Amino acid sequence: MRTLGLIVREALYRKLSFGLGLLGVAAAVALFVFFFTAGEASRRETARLTRNMGLNLRIIPKDTDMDRFWLVGFSDRTMPEDYVHRLAAHSGLNYSHLLPTLKRRMQWRGTEVILVGTLPEMSAVDRQESPMTLAAKPGAAWLGYELARRFGVEKNDTIDLLGKTLTVAGTLPESGSEQDASIFAQLHDVQAMVKTEGAINEIQALNCVCFDTDRDALEVLREQLASALPDAKVLQIRPIADAREKQRRLVEDYLAVIIPFIVVVCAAWLGVLAMMNVRERRCEIGILRALGYGSGTVASLFLGRAAVVGIVGGALGFAVGTALALTYGPQVFKVTGQAIRPMYALLVWSVLAAPAFAGLAAVIPTMLAVTQDPAVTLRDT
């Protein structure tokens, strides 16, 4: 009788034992797949939440008078708008979400306001990013909370600003910052209004937590900017940057511990199941060897069984783990949970690793049993 035939017959005879073995492997793999798949959502959710803390880098002209900068809130010098394109074209930088900005203080309806011109965010050439900030379209404006409240301005109203009429695209929620007294418009509209075509006075950005280094992040950023834009300098809004980086690292460190831990637990689990099966069937090993079967043939019977349980259980576990992640992931990770997708690479790993672990675990008790005299194996059962 062929080895596979014997494996199948044994499985059909010991349905409960085989089923429990299969269940054990499937549960171990499902646990791993669930954690890994949901872990990706957790990573993305943390990135999203920390990103939403806001842009934390300000790139300004190098010759900015810093006393005045801190007094006014922005640089009174300008730099070419083209700088943002040059920065975006550089690969391998820790700058992301590049937002070219032109800010001016001005009087509007008898009140001093900050006029902010922006374009849609630009991504670095080697990165794909979804925008964090809203961008005004040409001829449109967004009003800060305090201005909208004081002057009763609502969406679709029109406002006159430095001789140009803009349609209000919307009003912003209260932020507790200078944003509440700001008017946001498209960069080129603002440049035309203040007659500084082709110029900006700031590039806002986010430092990407994507390159591991032991060096101070700001030191690295300054070094990178010097090579890309020698006429500019960078300031970091430290509390936001630090909080963001610490939170990202915390989650990544947590996942770096928990995932290997789950792998080890699952591997041990598979190992114990395989060992129990071999111990339960030592008598068969003795019989087959007494009948003249070589240790290789007998071992292949047991290792083959471990492989079958591993492959079927691994595939089953992948299906269950993925289904759990797809079902419960979105409940935990409200935004990025929707983006949880089956990770088919894990299916390959599951059907390769589960039988490998089960086989490895079965090797030791099987080899111990087949290398003993058959009489010893039979006597011990």
Added chain:
Amino acid sequence: MVELQQVSKRFRGRAGEVIALAEVDLHVAPGEFVVVRGPSGSGKTTLLLALGGMLRPTGGKVLVNGVDVYALTERERARFRGENIGFVFQMFHLVPYLTVLENVALAATAGRTSTVWAAAGELLGRLGLSPRERHLPSELSAGERQRVAVSRALLNHPKLVLADEPTGNLDPDNAAEVFEGLAVFHRRGGTVVVVTHGTTADHHANRIVHLRDGRIDGGSGEKRMA
């Protein structure tokens, strides 16, 4: 056929060393039916297992058909066992998930499948088990299981059959049937060594060997039968 030369076997246990066999010499001629008898713990089973290449002795030589069994590699010894020796155990040791027919055919480690099935079916028929061919061992009586074990032992046309208390769990009628199966093999020229407490096998035996404290009882220990 079988030659034991100064075979000894010691086991180490928590209570110290136990001598199961003490420099035993035994010769079994081809076509002999030998019964080995002795009290519990006298070393009967150890003698049988050592003789069948199943338990390496601590010292001495075991020759079967002129082959030094323990000079062979593990793989060669397994093949030698399969081709030359049939075993019958007290606890039957049938594979629980295979049918009666499959259990018997399992003994064939090589050979054409159709020939093996036919031979297994014929053996079962000879021992009155044809109607049970498709049954699992758990569906058989103890006597039937042991007859299946005897059929399995005979499938490869071995030269030697070793039986360890083959009727220890059987009633007298079933015991007689099992010994009859072994006797048929013996009458066809096979060599049989049976370890047993009882006397049911005596009338089939050419010789009875008494074992005590791991030694063959000298003088009156061996009894030649007519």
